[in-house]
Amino acid sequence: MAAPAVVAAPGQLAVAATAAEQAAAREVRRAHPLYADVTLRLLTEILNSRLFTTARPPRPACPQVREMQLPGECI
Numbered sequence: 001m002a003a004p005a006v007v008a009a010p011g012q013l014a015v016a017a018t019a020a021e022q023a024a025a026r027e028v029r030r031a032h033p034l035y036a037d038v039t040l041r042l043l044t045e046i047l048n049s050r051l052f053t054t055a056r057p058p059r060p061a062c063p064q065v066r067e068m069q070l071p072g073e074c075i
Contacts, residue, residue, distance in 0.1 A: 012025075013025055
């Protein structure tokens with residue numbers, strides 16, 4: 001019976017990795033077909049969340065209840 005294979009994430013480095021090993025790992029990571037797409041989507045999510053939490057004014061309190069609204073329902 002064969003020993004189970006050890007699975008390691010690509011680009012995983014030892015703590016004392018040399019600059020050349022770090023550069024090689026970076027190239028492997030960036031060569032992945034989804035790297036650019038995932039990086040840009042992640043950056044977009046971060047920027048949008050920062051924009052809407054810091055630049056957006058807070059929502060006003062619930063307006064007065066109109067005839068067509070149920071009590072406590074906000075638009």
